[in-house]
Amino acid sequence: MNGSLRVHGATLRVCGATLHHEVRGEGPPLLLIPGGTGGAASLEAVAADLAAEYTVVTYDPRGLGRSPLDDPEAEQRVAEHADDALRLLDLLAPGEPARVFGSSSGAIVALHLLTAHQERLERVVAHEPPVVEVLPDAAVHRALVARVRETFRTEGLMPAMAVFAAGLSKDGEQADRKDGESADRKDGEPANPPSEPPEPPEPPEPAELRLAQQAAARPEQTMAGLPFFVGRIVPGFMSYVPDVDRLAALSDRLVLAAGQDSRGELPYRPAAYLAERFGAELVHFPGGHTGLTTHPVAFAELLRKILRA
Structure with a gap:
């Protein structure tokens, strides 16, 4: 990591928002699209490392951190966020094909950017995009999003985060299916009792909350973004x-990726499903x-190898 590389921060006016973005390094253009609430701060370490051979742009997505919305109540759409990313590419390298990495909700943006503006992209790396609508059991996850939204409306942020976390976890996915099976049974019809009562699972830790907590820079910013994330990003993006x-x-220009420790969790499954469908390797x-x-x-280090390939 080259900590001596100069970081240039600026703002860009886009439709309905002002985007804070940061540019570091020299070389071919590389846009890093953050997920969750971390914004540019969550990508600082990776961006500083990659800036040794790329011109790296990171940013706070609209409505988060230092990128305020003109209308704080505006619903969030993936296509609009992808247009923001395109505007940043046009500013960074007008007309030049670029490399893009996106994580989580940022990976959803990267996928849309590829389908809408493929001529501007040389390679896209999508790390655990939660595009649950591609999965065979999409209805289960659609119900999860509805529960998160309703819990947020009626009970507040942390109960909604708990519901969201349970749905993302290995145990939570199984529980969602059991809930669906219970709903399909007729009134009074008994479920098959387990041979032994299951041990209550440990409360799962929300993946995006972990992201907010782990971003060493500007932790107040990342935590402050959770209401917007739960109330606007989760329903808007997971229905995409x-x-x-x-x-x-x-x-041929898309790399689908997942965390080696994520197997069995919901965010892992769409990338694995799409990679299998495309006959591609899941990195x-x-x-x-x-x-x-x-x-x-x-x-x-691994991202650098993928981008060079």
């Missing part, structure tokens, strides 16, 4: 339906869903 046929046609990065903050050096 990607153009799978278009992605398949562009799979495993160190750590779990938030590996870029927990293992930044190893994460950047």
Whole structure:
């Protein structure tokens, strides 16, 4: 990591928002799209490492951190966030094909950017995009999003985060299916009793909350973004339906990735499903869903190799 590289911070006016972005390094253009609430701060370590050979742009997505919305109540759409990313690419390298990395909700943005503006992209790395609508059991996860939204409305932030965390975890996914099976039974119809009562699971830790906690820079900013994330990003992004046929046609420039510690968790499954459908390798990065903050050096090393390929 080269900590001596100068970081240039600036703002960019886009439709309905002002984007704070940071540029570091020299070389081919590379846009890093953050997930969760971490914004540019969550990518600082990886960006500083990659800036030794790329011109790296990071930013706070609209509505988060230092990128205020003109209308704080505006609903969030993936296509609008992808247009923001395109505007940053046009500012960074007008007309030049670029490399893009996105994580989590940022990976959803990267997928849409590829399908809508493939001529501007040389390679896209999508790390655990939670595009649950591509999964065979999408209805289960659609119900999860509805529960998160309703819990946030009626009970507040932390209960909604607990519901969200349970749905993302290995145990939570099984519980969601059991809930669905219970709903399908007729009134009074008994469930098959387990041979032994199951031990209550440990309360899972929300992946995106971990991201907020682990971002060493500006922790107040990341925590402050949680209401916006739960109330606007989760329902707006997890209901997004990607153009799978278009992605398949562009799979030669798409790298689908997941955390090596994420197997069995919900954010892992869409990337694995799409990679299998496209006949492509699923690349495993160190750590779990938030590996870029927990293992930044190893994460950047592998990302560099992928971008060079």
